[in-house]
Amino acid sequence: MTETPPVDDWATDYDLFDADYIKDPVPVWDDLRERCPVAHTERWGGSWMPIRYEDMQALVRMVPQLSSRDPLVVNTPREEQDFDPVISEYGNSAPPISSDPPNHIPERRVILPMFTPKAVEQYRPYTEQLCHDLIDGFIAKGSCDAALDYAVHIPAKTIAHVIGVDLNRTDEFVGWVRGLLEEGTTDAAKRNKYRSIIRKFFAELVVARKAEPKDDLISHMLTQEINGQPIARNTVIGMCNLLLVAGIDTTWSSIGSALWHFSTHTDDRRRLASEPELFPSAIEEMLRFYSPVMMARRVTEETQLGGVTFMPGEKVLLNFPAANRDPEIFEDADKVVLDRAKNRHIAFGIGSHRCAGSNLARMEMDAALRIWFERIPEFELSDPEAVTWAGGQVRGPRHLPFTFPV
Numbered sequence: 572m573t574e575t576p577p578v579d580d581w582a583t584d585y586d587l588f589d590a591d592y593i594k595d596p597v598p599v600w601d602d603l604r605e606r607c608p609v610a611h612t613e614r615w616g617g618s619w620m621p622i623r624y625e626d627m628q629a630l631v632r633m634v635p636q637l638s639s640r641d642p643l644v645v646n647t648p649r650e651e652q653d654f655d656p657v658i659s660e661y662g663n664s665a666p667p668i669s670s671d672p673p674n675h676i677p678e679r680r681v682i683l684p685m686f687t688p689k690a691v692e693q694y695r696p697y698t699e700q701l702c703h704d705l706i707d708g709f710i711a712k713g714s715c716d717a718a719l720d721y722a723v724h725i726p727a728k729t730i731a732h733v734i735g736v737d738l739n740r741t742d743e744f745v746g747w748v749r750g751l752l753e754e755g756t757t758d759a760a761k762r763n764k765y766r767s768i769i770r771k772f773f774a775e776l777v778v779a780r781k782a783e784p785k786d787d788l789i790s791h792m793l794t795q796e797i798n799g800q801p802i803a804r805n806t807v808i809g810m811c812n813l814l815l816v817a818g819i820d821t822t823w824s825s826i827g828s829a830l831w832h833f834s835t836h837t838d839d840r841r842r843l844a845s846e847p848e849l850f851p852s853a854i855e856e857m858l859r860f861y862s863p864v865m866m867a868r869r870v871t872e873e874t875q876l877g878g879v880t881f882m883p884g885e886k887v888l889l890n891f892p893a894a895n896r897d898p899e900i901f902e903d904a905d906k907v908v909l910d911r912a913k914n915r916h917i918a919f920g921i922g923s924h925r926c927a928g929s930n931l932a933r934m935e936m937d938a939a940l941r942i943w944f945e946r947i948p949e950f951e952l953s954d955p956e957a958v959t960w961a962g963g964q965v966r967g968p969r970h971l972p973f974t975f976p977v
């Protein structure tokens with residue numbers, strides 16, 4: 572990533588890709604909440620960043636003034652997008668996340684039934700076996716990289732299994748998604764490269780499943796209708812692209828952040844190991860405290876919030892992670908409380924675009940953490956300096972060197 576000049580004033584010149592901010596954004600949010608709840612920057616194409624929980628509630632209702640068509644946090648001019656021949660043929664949208672009314676709700680209805688709490692339970696045995704197999708691969712050594720040897724594989728293989736794609740290629744899928752969401756957020760050429768690889772991959776798969784349907788999600792999607800019409804090929808390609816992209820970095824980050832927390836907070840680790848009934852509330856607390864995902868909207872009509880005016884073409888960030896630390900909403904917002912009773916966090920967003928995969932993400936987190944704690948109840952970070960974090964659109968640890976007793 573390009574080096575950028577240091578920030579003097581986070582209220583007027585914030586930098587989402589500042590290395591210290593990625594490592595620990597909380598002091599910046601605390602400062603902004605006090606003195607400037609709607610910050611602005613010219614960096615990365617320019618954007619506005621409201622901080623408070625109540626602002627997120629207001630922003631998600633500002634439809635159609637704020638559009639979802641381009642939900643990345645970097646404001647890339649349109650002429651730098653869409654130039655790729657593969658993208659021109661197979662489309663650049665990722666429905667329903669990049670859709671506005673009237674298309675959004677009918678498209679979302681295609682996805683939702685596939686990810687109800689009941690529907691995702693059918694994938695639990697696969698995910699649990701996977702967690703055991705991964706741990707079998709390193710437990711005898713007494714050490715592992717919990718981000719790369721464990722956390723990343725759980726969402727990558729589970730979503731590949733759900734969609735119905737080749738499970739031997741999941742390392743490649745992770746590379747594509749990281750290319751798009753990590754390196755690609757600040758580099759439009761890279762982003763287009765990985766977007767077109769993903770689209771081409773799914774375009775070929777759509778042809779294959781049309782010819783020979785299987786018992787998988789792609790084949791099921793191809794039988795769906797939207798507004799009484801058979802679903803379009805490019806809609807299915809865009810939806811599969813979204814499920815792969817939305818399903819990997821996000822849940823990898825949540826599982827990784829939780830493991831990082833328990834490796835560095837011995838009291839919480841011991842408590843969860845000895846009180847497994849706390850898993851459901853502990854998982855929600857991890858989602859609140861280490862919320863990984865930030866989204867963006869593009870302004871289509873002049874709109875006001877918190878004393879500032881958003882102009883057409885500008886970007887407004889939805890900082891769900893900061894909102895989840897708002898002391899107006901959460902008692903002891905800056906503390907991890909494993910048995911927090913009232914936790915209305917918005918890690919999965921809020922409003923009409925709220926995460927359609929939240930039940931799958933929760934099932935994966937539950938399997939990943941329970942099985943880890945069952946098999947490795949004692950563990951610690953072996954080299955805190957070697958921990959690295961990705962940030963920007965999705966924040967989470969990418970290297971977690973752990974040791975544990977054999």
Ligand code: HEM
Binds near residue numbers: 682863865866926931
């Ligand atoms: C811990 C993991 C996850 C987090 C924190 C997360 C977060 C989010 C957020 C914040 C949004 C809202 C977007 C917006 O308002 O523009 C969203 C949307 C979405 N997510 Fe997730 N997500 C996670 C995992 C997943 C998984 C595993 C899947 C699917 C397999 C998924 C599929 C989707 C889809 C399809 C949407 C679009 C919904 C719509 O636009 O109607 N997500 N997610």
